[in-house]
Amino acid sequence: MALIVQKYGGTSVGSTERIKIVADHIKKTKSKGNQVVAIVSAMAGDTDKLINLARGLSKSPSEREMDLLLSSGERISSALMAIRLNDIGTKAVAMTGRQCGIITDSVHTKARIRSIDADKIREYIDNDYVVIIAGFQGISEINSDVTTLGRGGSDTTAVAIAAALRADLCEIYTDVDGIYTADPRIVSNARKLDKISYSEMMELASLGAKVLQIRSVEFGMKYNVPIMVLSSFTYNPGTLVTKEDEDMEKILVSGIASDKNQARLKISNVDDKPGIASKIFSAVADNNINVDMIVQNVSENGKTDISFTVPKDDADKALNILNDLSRKLHTGSVSYNKDIAKVSIVGVGMRSHPGVAAQMFKALSSENINIRAISTSEIKVSCIIDEKYTELAVRTLHKAFGLEK
């Protein structure tokens, strides 16, 4: 007998028909002798409907109330799932984030879980209930206000609950059947990975792969929760996100990621003296814009150019900030380019194998793809290239590192 935590995404529970299918699967898991806790997202489309209602009333809806609003979608799907399970003879209760003891900080719309008191869940599963949990939500430590964990937050609910319950496995059911070496829409012979390490998965998630919320992987790594990503449409074996092992280290590159949601800004002729870069990046950060790759040219005559990338949605805001700063700091012109993309290779094997970056640059140059900026971590190399070359670059790298095998 195992304790299994399952999470079903929005498309998995997107209609009453889908809820019936998932309820059958939960019942089956239970009837094999397992204890089951299932976290559900809002029915596909519901969250967007609620967001549109709010936008019809306010251009910048108050975040505390947005959380109360958006948390409703998961309450609805969790109640419906429990209703269905009871109907087919499997004892079930639905629980909200509050009832599961999920306490968060007070950062509305992107709260972080502070603690979970899983006693109540434990009591129900010990009494042979399946527990259905409304994902994506908790209540704040100070005011007991409803908070939400950001887009994809139900993944984090699931892994955090699995950690709190010391579950044997956390299954993340979605509409794809695992993690691939590259996006199969770009690379036709991309291969599903049987397993991947937490750190690789975190890099992939931060590089634009949308299968798992990055914080859920952090939780998994911290509490060593095995996470299985699989499809509720096929129930094929998926990809296990787990601790690094020797097999993984033998592989240079596990996956290729690409992200077109990038824009590059450049501010030229900046005084190359202490404090200037800090002024620029503080101003950008104060506006909650995430800066990604920063390149500072070699200084000439005490002046330098600084360029960096930001998410495309924030490009206009960042441009306004730079134009302001440019006047105040008497710099040269500010320019920006939205026609760029980031391609990345990820693999724990590169830690022990130097030369992987060089191999990447060589592969790209063999197709005449110009690299505009580079950033690296222990297990990742990212390059900024012209957007039009994105698919070509992904396919080239996929082949160069032999990922189809």
Add this chain to the structure above:
Amino acid sequence: MALIVQKYGGTSVGSTERIKIVADHIKKTKSKGNQVVAIVSAMAGDTDKLINLARGLSKSPSEREMDLLLSSGERISSALMAIRLNDIGTKAVAMTGRQCGIITDSVHTKARIRSIDADKIREYIDNDYVVIIAGFQGISEINSDVTTLGRGGSDTTAVAIAAALRADLCEIYTDVDGIYTADPRIVSNARKLDKISYSEMMELASLGAKVLQIRSVEFGMKYNVPIMVLSSFTYNPGTLVTKEDEDMEKILVSGIASDKNQARLKISNVDDKPGIASKIFSAVADNNINVDMIVQNVSENGKTDISFTVPKDDADKALNILNDLSRKLHTGSVSYNKDIAKVSIVGVGMRSHPGVAAQMFKALSSENINIRAISTSEIKVSCIIDEKYTELAVRTLHKAFGLEK
């Protein structure tokens, strides 16, 4: 400066356009120097949509989960209303039943409020906030599960909150502009009442007038909360539900009610001995069927007939129970009739004026309307008649008691 509690029904907040209009009205009330707490129902249609989803999954959905499901509608509308108010520059917070400290018993889908801890609401209004409360819901004393107060429960939330805050007035905004002497769709010259006593309003509510949930009137009477029923579409002066005064006692009859949702069951040739009636009505009550008017014929040869009315929806269930009992108790046949209606006259004046019932019977007989059963209280007389005469009976009684003046 007054403390005003307002309640807006489902049609009042049925669209983003309606929410904007109501938000403007709340803002106006606030800007006159009042403190305002507003309770909102779910947007019209939302509750039915949720019920249909649940029915698509189960013929008898678990009640605990139905409460979690249905409470979502009010959370959505309360969040949207607060979002709109903040947008138009009126500081507002949305609060759930739990956050308002509304503690109920554990009778899911028709819970009763046990206590309210209004400190948090008080804190917000003292800090100049408008507080928007999700109606219809609380949490249970024992398990902290979400509970709902039954159809129309937001009325009760409003009056109970008004009582807890010792508000100066509780305004119930709906889609009609007050309480009428009779249903204006039946009696064209029905008159809107300026005021009505709590006890009359309770009789009217229990007799099928759907303007206020009966428990809200009980709360109003118990805590002496002045309740104003009025329209959020016209904002005309409405009807004040309040303590009895001398004026009210001068009026014999305040209103006429009719209810077609009635069925009559009859079990014949029952042994007329102690314990038999108790067996019959216990069996019916055990199935949660509300029995209304009971008539037992004069006994002949130690046998009698017993007939009673139940809500039409419960007629089939009641019939099955009676057929079972009939076999066990060796009675005569069981019959039932769905083509009946109840017409009633209500007025505190009849307490001090005998002969009102006689006047009612005379008026009905003048139109050849046969009376099949009668029940009376201190301030009400109800008659069961053939359904086809309902409108004629209401108009006849309206005229007979001079209510058009």
